[in-house]
Amino acid sequence: xxxxxxxxxxxxxxxxxxxxxxxxxxxxxxxxxxxxxxxxxxxxxxxxxxxxxxxxxxxxxxxxxxxxxxxxxxxxxxxxxxxxxxxxxxxxxxxxxxxxxxxxxxxxxxxxxxxxxxxxxxxxxxxxxxxxxxxxxxxxxxxxxxxxxxxxxxxxxxxxxxxxxxxxxxxxxxxxxxxxxxxxxxxxxxxxxxxxxxxxxxxxxxxxxxxxxxxxxxxxxxxxxxxxxxxxxxxxxxxxxxxxxxxxxxxxxxxxxxxxxxxxxxxxxxxxxxxxxxxxxxxxxxxxxxxxxxxxxxxxxxxxxxxxxxxxxxxxxxxxxxxxxxxxxxxxxxxxxxxx
Amino acid sequence: xxxxxxxxxxxxxxxxxxxxxxxxxxxxxxxxxxxxxxxxxxxxxxxxxxxxxxxxxxxxxxxxxxxxxxxxxxxxxxxxxxxxxxxxxxxxxxxxxxxxxxxxxxxxxxxxxxxxxxxxxxxxxxxxxxxxxxxxxxxxxxxxxxxxxxxxxxxxxxxxxxxxxxxxxxxxxxxxxxxxxxxxxxxxxxxxxxxxxxxxxxxxxxxxxxxxxxxxxxxxxxxxxxxxxxxxxxxxxxxxxxxxxxxxxxxxxxxxxxxxxxxxxxx
Numbered sequence: 001x002x003x004x005x006x007x008x009x010x011x012x013x014x015x016x017x018x019x020x021x022x023x024x025x026x027x028x029x030x031x032x033x034x035x036x037x038x039x040x041x042x043x044x045x046x047x048x049x050x051x052x053x054x055x056x057x058x059x060x061x062x063x064x065x066x067x068x069x070x071x072x073x074x075x076x077x078x079x080x081x082x083x084x085x086x087x088x089x090x091x092x093x094x095x096x097x098x099x100x101x102x103x104x105x106x107x108x109x110x111x112x113x114x115x116x117x118x119x120x121x122x123x124x125x126x127x128x129x130x131x132x133x134x135x136x137x138x139x140x141x142x143x144x145x146x147x148x149x150x151x152x153x154x155x156x157x158x159x160x161x162x163x164x165x166x167x168x169x170x171x172x173x174x175x176x177x178x179x180x181x182x183x184x185x186x187x188x189x190x191x192x193x194x195x196x197x198x199x200x201x202x203x204x205x206x207x208x209x210x211x212x213x214x215x216x217x218x219x220x221x222x223x224x225x226x227x228x229x230x231x232x233x234x235x236x237x238x239x240x241x242x243x244x245x246x247x248x249x250x251x252x253x254x255x256x257x258x259x260x261x262x263x264x265x266x267x268x269x270x271x272x273x274x275x276x277x278x279x280x281x282x283x284x285x286x287x288x289x290x291x292x293x294x295x296x297x298x299x300x301x302x303x304x305x306x307x308x309x310x311x312x313x314x315x316x317x318x319x320x321x322x323x324x325x326x327x328x329x330x331x332x333x334x335x336x337x338x339x340x
Numbered sequence: 341x342x343x344x345x346x347x348x349x350x351x352x353x354x355x356x357x358x359x360x361x362x363x364x365x366x367x368x369x370x371x372x373x374x375x376x377x378x379x380x381x382x383x384x385x386x387x388x389x390x391x392x393x394x395x396x397x398x399x400x401x402x403x404x405x406x407x408x409x410x411x412x413x414x415x416x417x418x419x420x421x422x423x424x425x426x427x428x429x430x431x432x433x434x435x436x437x438x439x440x441x442x443x444x445x446x447x448x449x450x451x452x453x454x455x456x457x458x459x460x461x462x463x464x465x466x467x468x469x470x471x472x473x474x475x476x477x478x479x480x481x482x483x484x485x486x487x488x489x490x491x492x493x494x495x496x497x498x499x500x501x502x503x504x505x506x507x508x509x510x511x512x513x514x515x516x517x518x519x520x521x522x523x524x525x526x527x528x529x530x531x532x533x534x535x536x537x538x539x540x541x542x543x544x545x546x547x548x549x550x551x552x553x554x555x556x557x558x559x560x561x562x563x564x565x566x567x568x569x570x571x572x573x574x575x576x577x578x579x580x581x582x583x584x585x586x587x588x589x590x591x592x593x594x595x596x597x598x599x600x601x602x603x604x605x606x607x
Contacts, residue, residue, distance in 0.1 A: 093430040221452040224437060225444050232424060235391050236497075237417030237445030282431035285452045 012286065016293040020075055023297040027071040027304045033062055069202050070307075073194050074300040077262045078272075080209045080254035082295025083216050085269030086276070086287055087251045090227040091244065092152050099255045099269030102159040102248065106166035107136025108259040113173040113186045125189070126201050126260045130208070133256035136162050141248060150244060151230065191315030192263035194303050205261040212254025213292060219247055220288040227284075267320040268295055271328055278335040298324065341405055342366035343501050343533050344390070344420075348399035351382075351389055355397075359385045360562035363399070369500065370531040372523070372552055374544045376574070377559030378583050383537040386559075387505050390535065392416055403501075417445035421494035425506040427486060429478055435489055436474040439464055442496030464496040465489075468522055484515030491522060502526070504536045508543070516540075524552045541579070541600045544570040549597045558582050571598060580606060 028040050042053040043063040084099035092101065100106070111132025115125040143158030144150050177183045222243055225233050233240045255269070276290040299316075302323055306314045343366075350361035360382040367373045375383050388394040390401065392408050401408040403419050411419075421442065429438075436458065443457040453461075465471055468488040473481075478489065487507065494502050507523065508516040524547055526532045538544075547554040548570045556573040558565040560582035566573045579587050579600070588601045 090431070095430060218450040221447065222444075224433065225441050227431060228429065228441065231391075231393060232422070234393060234413055235417060235420075235422035236441055237414040239413050277431070282433050283437050 012280070013289075016289050020079075020293055020296040020300070023300045024071050024075060027074065027300045028063060028067045030304055031062075031067065031308055035059055035063060035067075039063070065199075069199050070194050070303070071300055073202050073205075073261065074303045075296040076206055076209045076213075077194065077258040077265070078268060078295040078297070078299025079213055079292040080258040080295075081265060081269040082272035082276075082291040082298070083213055083288055084251035084255045086273035086284070086291040087216055087219075087223060087247055088269075089273055090223040090284055091247055092156055093227055093229060094152075094156070095274065096270075097156075098266070099251065100163070100264075100266075101156070102140040102252070103136035103162035103166060104133040104252055104255045105259055105264045105266075106163045106170065108133030108256060109190055109264050110136075110166045110170045110173065112189050112260075112263070113170055113177070116182055116185050116189065117173060117177055120185075122196055122198070123201065123204075126204060130205070130256045130260035132166075133259055134252055136166055137248065137252040137256075141245075150241065188315060189263045190317075192265035192317040192320075193306070193313060193315050194262055195307070195313045201261050205257045208253040208257035212250045212252075212257065215250035216247070216254070216288055217292070219243070219250065220284045223247065223284040223288070262316065265299075265316050265320060267317075267324055268299060271324055272298055275328060275331055278331050342368055342402075343404065344535070345402040345405075346390070346399070347402070349386075349389065349396050349401065350398040351385055351394060352397050358397075358562055360559070361398075362563055365557060365564070365567055367501070367533050367535060369533055370527060370553060372527050372534045372536060372547055372554045374547070374554065374556045374570070375535065375537045375559060376539065376541060376544060376556055378539060381559045381582075382562045383539075383559060384505060387503060387535075387537050390503055391420070391422055414445040417497060417499070419499050420501045420503060421497035421499045423487075423490050423494045423502060423504040423507055425509045427490060432477040432479045434474065435465065435470065435476050435478055435481070436461055438478050438489055439493045439496050442493040445497070460498070461492070461496045464492040467495055468492045469518070483510050484512065484518070487511060487515065487519060488522075491519070495526070500531075500533060502532055502534045504534060506538055507536060508538070508540060520546055523547070524550050527552050541574055544574060545598050545600065574600060 025037065025040065029035050029037055039055055039059050040063055042055045043060050045051065046053055046055060046060065047064050081099050088097045088099060088101045089095055108129035111128035112125050115128035140158040140162040141150065141155070143161060144155035146154050174183060174186055177186060222238060225236055225238050226240070226243060226247070228236070230240050272295045273287065273291050276287055276294050280286045280290045302316060302319050305323060306316055306319050345366040346363055349363040350358055352358045363386065365373070375386060377383050385394065389396055392411070395409065403411060403416070439461040440453050440457055442464065443453050443460060446457065447453050462474065465473060468491050470485065470488055470492060473485070481489065508519050511519065520543060523534060527534055544554060544556045554570055555568060556570045557567045558573050558578055565578055565582050576587055576589060579585060584606050586603045586606055588603055590599050590601050591597065592599065
C-alpha cells in the first residue's frame with residue numbers, strides 16, 4: 001500500500017470517528033433551552049471528576065439527565081439500525097433488504113403492543129419488544145432452514161412470512177385495544193421516538209446494541225466473502241452456516257436493542273448503508289464502520305429536529321424519511337449512482 | 341501420492357436416480373484432468389462433490405491422502421481453489437477486493453487481510469495480465485475480464501489444485517485462447533494441477549498440442565466411458581457414443597496438432 005493510500009485511509013478513519021462526536025456535542029447544546037458549548041464541557045467535567053466549575057444546577061441537569069442520555073441513545077440506535085441493514089444487504093446479496101428483513105421490527109412491534117395492553121409500563125414494553133423481536137428472527141431462521149443449510153432465498157421467504165404473521169397479530173391487538181388510551185400508545189410507539197429515554201432503559205438496551213455493533217465490526221471482512229454467495233464463500237474457506245448464523249445473531253441483537261427503546265424506525269436501516277456505499281464503496285471493511293458512523297450522526301440529527309422544531313415532539317419515523325429522502329436524492333445525483 | 345483420489349464415487353439427489361456412479365480416478369501433481377461430456381451428463385454435480393459442496397452417496401474422495409469430508413472449509417481452501425463459471429456480484433467491489441478474497445482461509449479470525457495478502461493478490465492479477473485493474477469496479481468488467489479475475493482469485497489461494505467449471509463459457513475466441521494459455525502455463529510452469537469440466541472438445545486437444553500433461557475423462561450418463569490422453573479418448577467412435585455426433589479428426593500441417601470437427605448429429 002502506498003503512503004498516499006495510508007494517509008487517505010487515516011483521514012477517512014478520523015472523519016468517521018469525529019463526525020458522531022461533533023453531532024453528539026451539537027445535539028447536547030441545541031434545544032428549546034439553549035446551552036453553550038462551554039457549559040456543556042464544564043458539565044461533563046463536573047460529572048466525571050466531581051469538581052464544581054460553577055455550572056448552574058438547572059443547566060447541569062438538562063445536559064446530564066436529559067440531553068446526554070438521549071443523544072447517546074440516538075447514536076447507538078442509528079448506528080445499530082444502519083449497520084444491521086448493511087450486514088443484511090451483504091448477507092442476502094440484496095440491496096433492497098433492511099435491518100428488519102428477518103422480522104425483528106414486526107416482532108418487536110407486536111411485543112410492544114402486547115405489553116401496552118397488559119402492563120402499561122415502559123420497562124416491560126422494552127423487554128417485551130426485545131424478546132418478541134428476537135423470537136421473530138429465530139422463527140424466520142428456523143423457517144428458512146432446510147435440509148441442513150440456510151439458502152438465502154428460503155431465509156428471505158422465511159423472514160417475509162414471519163413479518164406478515166406478526167403484522168397480522170399486531171393488527172389483531174390494535175383491533176382489540178382500547179381506542180382512547182391503548183391504541184394511541186401503540187400507534188405512537190410504532191412511529192418511533194427517543195423522547196422517553198431514561199438512563200436505566202438506555203443501559204438495558206445499550207448492551208445488545210454495543211455487542212452487536214462491535215461483533216459486526218469484527219466480522220466486516222467476512223461479510224465481503226459471504227456476499228459472494230454460499231458456494232463460493234465455502235470454497236474460499238469459510239464455514240458458511242456458522243458465519244451466517246453469527247452475523248444474523250449480531251444484527252438481531254443490535255436491531256432488537258434499538259427497536260425496543262426507540263420503537264420502529266424505518267428507512268435508516270435501508271438507506272443509510274446505500275448513502276455510505278455511494279461515498280465510500282462496497283468494501284465492508286469500510287462500509288461497516290461508515291454505516292455505524294453515518295447512521296449515528298443521522299439519527300442524532302433527526303432526533304434533534306424532532307424535539308426542537310415544534311412545541312410538541314414529532315415522531316422519529318416521520319422525520320427520518322422527510323429529511324433523509326432529499327439528502328439521498330442529492331447524493332444519488334451527485335455520485336451518479338456509482339458503486340452499484 | 342495423488343493429489344486427489346476418487347474411489348467408486350456415486351451421487352444421487354433424490355436417492356433413486358443416480359446422477360453418476362462408479363467414478364474412479366486420481367489426479368497427480370502437474371497434470372490437467374479434463375472432464376468432458378454433453379450438457380446434463382453429471383459434470384457439474386461431480387465438480388460439486390469434489391469441492392465438498394455435495395456429499396457422495398457412495399465411495400470416497402481423498403484430498404492429499406485425507407478423506408474430503410473430514411476437512412474443514414479452510415483446510416479445503418488451502419488445498420484446492422475453485423473457479424466458478426459465469427458470475428455476478430450484487431455490490432461493486434473493486435477487482436483487488438475480489439482477488440484478495442482468495443486469501444480468506446489464511447486470514448486470522450477477525451483481522452482484515454493485510455498488506456502481505458494484498459501483495460499476493462496483486463501478483464496473481466499480474467499473472468493473468470490484469471495489472472492495473474486493481475481499483476476497477478468488478479461489476480463493470482467484460483465477461484472475459486471477469487473470468488480472468490476469478491482465475492486470479494483462485495491463483496491467490498496458492499493451492500496445488502484448481503477446479504474449474506467451464507472456464508471459457510461465454511468467452512470470445514481471443515479470451516478463450518487467453519484463458520487456455522493461462523491454464524497451460526499454470527500447470528507447465530508452476531506445477532499446479534487442474535481439474536476442468538468442459539464441453540469444448542478441442543480444449544483438451546489444445547492442451548495436448550502445446551505439450552501439457554493432459555488426461556481426459558469422457559462421461560456419458562453418469563459413468564466414465566474412457567480415461568486417458570485426449571488423442572486416445574476423444575476418438576470418432578467415443579464421441580459418437582457419448583455426444584451422439586459424427587465427427588472428423590483433422591490434423592494440421594506436419595500432423596502433430598489435432599482438431600475435432602463436428603459434422604452432424606447422429607439420427
